[in-house]
Amino acid sequence: MGDPDAAFTRISPLRDAEPDDMAFLADGRYAGELPGCRSRTLLVSEGLCSLEDGPSDRLAVADPHAALVALLPLLHPEPEVATGVHRTAVMDPAANVAESAFVGAGAVVEAETTVGEGTRIGANCVVGAGARIGAAVVLHPGVTIYPGTVLGDRVIVHSGTRIGVDGFGYVQSNGRHVKVPQAGGCVVEDDVEIGANCTIDRGSIGRTVIGAGSKLDNLVHVAHNVSIGPGSILVAQVGIAGSTRTGPGVSMGGQAGLIGHLEIGAGARIAAQAGVIGDVAPGATVSGYPARDHKRYLRAMALVMRLPELAKRLGRLERRLGRAGDGA
Amino acid sequence: MGDPDAAFTRISPLRDAEPDDMAFLADGRYAGELPGCRSRTLLVSEGLCSLEDGPSDRLAVADPHAALVALLPLLHPEPEVATGVHRTAVMDPAANVAESAFVGAGAVVEAETTVGEGTRIGANCVVGAGARIGAAVVLHPGVTIYPGTVLGDRVIVHSGTRIGVDGFGYVQSNGRHVKVPQAGGCVVEDDVEIGANCTIDRGSIGRTVIGAGSKLDNLVHVAHNVSIGPGSILVAQVGIAGSTRTGPGVSMGGQAGLIGHLEIGAGARIAAQAGVIGDVAPGATVSGYPARDHKRYLRAMALVMRLPELAKRLGRLERRLGRAGDGA
Amino acid sequence: MGDPDAAFTRISPLRDAEPDDMAFLADGRYAGELPGCRSRTLLVSEGLCSLEDGPSDRLAVADPHAALVALLPLLHPEPEVATGVHRTAVMDPAANVAESAFVGAGAVVEAETTVGEGTRIGANCVVGAGARIGAAVVLHPGVTIYPGTVLGDRVIVHSGTRIGVDGFGYVQSNGRHVKVPQAGGCVVEDDVEIGANCTIDRGSIGRTVIGAGSKLDNLVHVAHNVSIGPGSILVAQVGIAGSTRTGPGVSMGGQAGLIGHLEIGAGARIAAQAGVIGDVAPGATVSGYPARDHKRYLRAMALVMRLPELAKRLGRLERRLGRAGDGA
Structure with a gap:
């Protein structure tokens, strides 16, 4: 979307992106940072591509993390290594x-x-x-x-x-x-x-x-x-x-x-x-x-946090049943 | 308290203090070690200063740990460092x-x-x-x-x-x-x-x-x-x-x-x-x-340890209510 | 048991043992690996010595791990160390x-x-x-x-x-x-x-x-x-x-x-x-x-996993007791 010749020198998270960076959005929970984003280009997952705010030059891909695997080595070539x-x-x-x-x-x-x-x-x-x-x-x-x-x-x-x-x-x-x-x-x-x-x-x-x-x-x-x-x-x-x-x-x-x-x-x-x-x-x-x-564990642990209430309900029953038992 | 000229070369925990050390007491749970303390001087928090046993030459301070920040560098100066x-x-x-x-x-x-x-x-x-x-x-x-x-x-x-x-x-x-x-x-x-x-x-x-x-x-x-x-x-x-x-x-x-x-x-x-x-x-x-x-978590975990008892009480209620239900 | 002159150059777990290794069996849970074992000799705890499959030349000892302490240094002598x-x-x-x-x-x-x-x-x-x-x-x-x-x-x-x-x-x-x-x-x-x-x-x-x-x-x-x-x-x-x-x-x-x-x-x-x-x-x-x-902790944690059931039983009692209470 937008300018197919848009240039960038680095890929950065939305909130840190400088104007010449390509901002990165792969997870909807960070979409709220789009309006404040200062970069002109955005690498974005297809599902989030239609969000309105933020950079208008967009590269939409199925898997933005996989795109990083392809793009980052181009931006940050490995230094020559000695032998x-x-x-x-x-x-x-x-x-x-x-x-x-x-x-x-x-x-x-x-x-x-x-x-x-x-x-x-x-x-x-x-x-x-x-x-x-x-x-x-x-x-x-x-x-x-x-x-x-x-x-x-x-x-x-x-x-x-x-x-x-x-x-x-x-x-x-x-x-x-x-x-x-x-x-x-x-x-x-x-x-x-x-x-x-x-x-x-x-x-x-x-x-x-x-x-x-x-x-x-x-x-x-x-x-x-x-x-x-x-x-x-x-x-x-x-x-x-x-x-x-x-x-x-x-x-x-x-x-x-x-x-x-x-x-x-x-x-x-x-x-x-x-x-x-x-x-x-x-x-x-x-x-x-x-x-x-x-x-099962998470369900059980949720009930653990309700144990004070369950214990109270049990005590209430006992008191009532004490009476009921007396009445029987 | 005591001799204002009392000397010491090191600060040590109560139980380890040698006679020439200043013993250290900041936490009431260690007060029981006062009687056995062999040092003559004590660095102590104000709240514990009136305890009777142990060293009689005392330096009472609001925060003994803060006092360590001031005293220890005097006793253990940093070695000269090379450049x-x-x-x-x-x-x-x-x-x-x-x-x-x-x-x-x-x-x-x-x-x-x-x-x-x-x-x-x-x-x-x-x-x-x-x-x-x-x-x-x-x-x-x-x-x-x-x-x-x-x-x-x-x-x-x-x-x-x-x-x-x-x-x-x-x-x-x-x-x-x-x-x-x-x-x-x-x-x-x-x-x-x-x-x-x-x-x-x-x-x-x-x-x-x-x-x-x-x-x-x-x-x-x-x-x-x-x-x-x-x-x-x-x-x-x-x-x-x-x-x-x-x-x-x-x-x-x-x-x-x-x-x-x-x-x-x-x-x-x-x-x-x-x-x-x-x-x-x-x-x-x-x-x-x-x-x-x-x-809330600690309260719930305390009840967890009582679960065997709670489960027994629940079973007892069920048995009684079984009878009560029969009678209803 | 078996050939008292049986030789071996290494001690190995049952499943990895080569023909010239002495296989090792100290824990009954690995006994199922005996039939597939390829070695001719076995270091085994006395209690497991009568198991039928596997190597027939056997060294049975009260504590196979203690035997390792004695045997391994013979098989793997420490290298000469420099001074x-x-x-x-x-x-x-x-x-x-x-x-x-x-x-x-x-x-x-x-x-x-x-x-x-x-x-x-x-x-x-x-x-x-x-x-x-x-x-x-x-x-x-x-x-x-x-x-x-x-x-x-x-x-x-x-x-x-x-x-x-x-x-x-x-x-x-x-x-x-x-x-x-x-x-x-x-x-x-x-x-x-x-x-x-x-x-x-x-x-x-x-x-x-x-x-x-x-x-x-x-x-x-x-x-x-x-x-x-x-x-x-x-x-x-x-x-x-x-x-x-x-x-x-x-x-x-x-x-x-x-x-x-x-x-x-x-x-x-x-x-x-x-x-x-x-x-x-x-x-x-x-x-x-x-x-x-x-x-006590393990018992309590077992009941934690049954909390969903206990909570249901409690709710059922409450509903019944509601009726029972009405009837009283």
């Missing part, structure tokens, strides 16, 4: 790093590691002995890859995340907690993205696996021997205890927690802050602690 | 660092950055390209400032915190999660303090903002496009999902979580572990999941 | 590091520190001025020890953990939050293990203490002046607010939170995600928010 090893990086002679890879300042790459083509190891990362890192991987600064950990291709790991950490396993002996050696592995499959300051444990025996294409937000904890199915979404601060296995396409809201040794079915949805202490069926949606069917 | 760039730091030639700033060992400062007067970049920090850091800022060791992030003056960031991280945004395409470029910014305003191992995301489009004078405890997560009003308090492990906006002076207890796209009013108080899934009015206090008015 | 200071480490001349200690690449050890015999400081760690670190300690890469912090002997700290961080303390003055200096200490006693990306604050005045032999999982937060009793277990993402004191042998499930100034008795058990806002008696088990006796 090679920074002079301050510390490379073990027995590290096997591809020519087209980059190793940043202060990074440490230990013995018997492999680093694939086009992979970027950020500043001050540590890649432990025997780790294998695929191609086109990005480790942002300050990541630790524990020895023996395996990362697939096109994995992105944000700053401060630790992968292949010793799991949390002890046995009691004479009243003391004795550490069980954590001798297993940790595999992060292709196309996984992991946020900042996450912790992914190695297996005790066996492996921890993050399935292909899964996306983990910041501060997520995955314990030893957990298996996350491919294509899953774990929002920030989720925690999963040992040996729990989740099917493909599972989603977990922020701060959700799962105890150990569970089976979570394919496509299950676990609401934010849910505390899951039992298996979850494929496709189910659960919330609360202990986690239950989401709709 | 200049450590020989092992890696400075891009196009970094613009003030003469009076300090850059620690192993720190990396990328191109087109500015670092203000008196600012201290701790060991092994990484300051990404184009970041702007104000004056008198302290970055403790191992902090990552992602490219383009802006920090105001007198900001303190504790060790391991990541600011300006890619937000968590994907669109579905052919059953895969495709990353939405995170092209926005992240602004931390003046006088903010951020604890250790926090994660603050950059905007997707637009900006994430931490308002002036706000204080964040450790392990706090702030997602993309969130705006935290000035003067707010976020206790440890709080998580805030994308695009939520909070007014000035909001406080959030430990482990509280907020879903995305909410409006939290000025001065709202969110209790520890609350799960907020709707807007919160200015000045309101909420708790629980889903978060409700705090007092 | 000395890496050429890229930055050592203050006034650091006092034992001959048999190791300081990794890019690590920074500040003035007036001591590092004991056999201790390993991982790559890119920072040990602040005046810190004292015992013997046989392991700091994995990227750990920060704030100035003045004290670690005992045989302490293990995983990557990215921050110990001795400023606590979260402010006083209000003219509507602003003014930082209370955090002048206290932080002591981690002997044989403690701390997971990755944890945050342990120093005392404001006085000390924070992690008692001997306690084990902390990943992403745990311990605030200023907290005291954790010896031999305690804190699972991932636990958070403890300031000045709370816990007795010996306490266990806390994942994501549990404790407000400040509490007393938690010896041997208390705090369930995953519990929100503790009052003292807990020795030996008690609590769950929920606000945390209550675990069994």
Whole structure:
């Protein structure tokens, strides 16, 4: 709609958009900000395109977020990236790093590691002995890859995340907690993205696996021997205890927690802050602690807030029935 | 009270105080430790000053914590701080660092950055390209400032915190999660303090903002496009999902979580572990999941614990009414 | 049972075991995987030893996890560890590091520190001025020890953990939050293990203490002046607010939170995600928010899910009693 040659240099939320920006509207709840919008162009979902106020030059699309995937790289091209090893990086002679890879300042790459083509190891990362890192991987600064950990291709790991950490396993002996050696592995499959300051444990025996294409937000904890199915979404601060296995396409809201040794079915949805202490069926949606069917839980919690009234009604009945009982 | 020349070299909790320490009593619940206190001097709130046992040389003040703000710097003067760039730091030639700033060992400062007067970049920090850091800022060791992030003056960031991280945004395409470029910014305003191992995301489009004078405890997560009003308090492990906006002076207890796209009013108080899934009015206090008015929630939860009794009373009524009904 | 000379090179979970591995079965819920197991040998608990399918060469033990403690170091001997200071480490001349200690690449050890015999400081760690670190300690890469912090002997700290961080303390003055200096200490006693990306604050005045032999999982937060009793277990993402004191042998499930100034008795058990806002008696088990006796809480929550039915039954009674009342 409007001027097909309308130009813009940036895409911005409605309320922040400068005149030369393209404003962005994908969600009706922000439509009230249209009248105050200062930009001349608008990227808008088809369903909201007919709203009257705001920018008149409009690009209406079925999915504005998908449009961002196409447009933003044009507006913000990736900076040229260096290749090679920074002079301050510390490379073990027995590290096997591809020519087209980059190793940043202060990074440490230990013995018997492999680093694939086009992979970027950020500043001050540590890649432990025997780790294998695929191609086109990005480790942002300050990541630790524990020895023996395996990362697939096109994995992105944000700053401060630790992968292949010793799991949390002890046995009691004479009243003391004795550490069980954590001798297993940790595999992060292709196309996984992991946020900042996450912790992914190695297996005790066996492996921890993050399935292909899964996306983990910041501060997520995955314990030893957990298996996350491919294509899953774990929002920030989720925690999963040992040996729990989740099917493909599972989603977990922020701060959700799962105890150990569970089976979570394919496509299950676990609401934010849910505390899951039992298996979850494929496709189910659960919330609360202990986690239950989401709709039933919300209905029950609504009644919890009415408990003072329900208790009063119960007392009233008792008093009346006391009389009725007397009369019987 | 007592000897106005009483000396002390340290201030300590009642139970730990050595004879030459000044013991500290600000909270009546610790008054029971007065008799066992070994120190000769006591810093005490006026309301507790008349308690009989314990040290007899007393400094009574209206607010003992405020007194700590005045006294502790006298007892523990800040060590002399170095200026200049450590020989092992890696400075891009196009970094613009003030003469009076300090850059620690192993720190990396990328191109087109500015670092203000008196600012201290701790060991092994990484300051990404184009970041702007104000004056008198302290970055403790191992902090990552992602490219383009802006920090105001007198900001303190504790060790391991990541600011300006890619937000968590994907669109579905052919059953895969495709990353939405995170092209926005992240602004931390003046006088903010951020604890250790926090994660603050950059905007997707637009900006994430931490308002002036706000204080964040450790392990706090702030997602993309969130705006935290000035003067707010976020206790440890709080998580805030994308695009939520909070007014000035909001406080959030430990482990509280907020879903995305909410409006939290000025001065709202969110209790520890609350799960907020709707807007919160200015000045309101909420708790629980889903978060409700705090007092109503606690009252309802007290009745929850009485549910077994209420259910029994209901069953008894039904049995009696069964008879009553028969008799009617 | 079977061939006493059966050989194996690795121990693996039942479902992953290769023919030359020893499979592992300690928990009856995995017994269903026995028929599909491809290995020839099995490490099994005595109670499960008589199960028919699966490997026929069996080592039956009372506690298979304890057997792992004995067997795994034989199969996976610790690699030879280097001693000395890496050429890229930055050592203050006034650091006092034992001959048999190791300081990794890019690590920074500040003035007036001591590092004991056999201790390993991982790559890119920072040990602040005046810190004292015992013997046989392991700091994995990227750990920060704030100035003045004290670690005992045989302490293990995983990557990215921050110990001795400023606590979260402010006083209000003219509507602003003014930082209370955090002048206290932080002591981690002997044989403690701390997971990755944890945050342990120093005392404001006085000390924070992690008692001997306690084990902390990943992403745990311990605030200023907290005291954790010896031999305690804190699972991932636990958070403890300031000045709370816990007795010996306490266990806390994942994501549990404790407000400040509490007393938690010896041997208390705090369930995953519990929100503790009052003292807990020795030996008690609590769950929920606000945390209550675990069994009572679960019973009450079961009734919560039946609230819609209870409310219906109440309404039915009211309607009947309305008639009954009319009839009386």
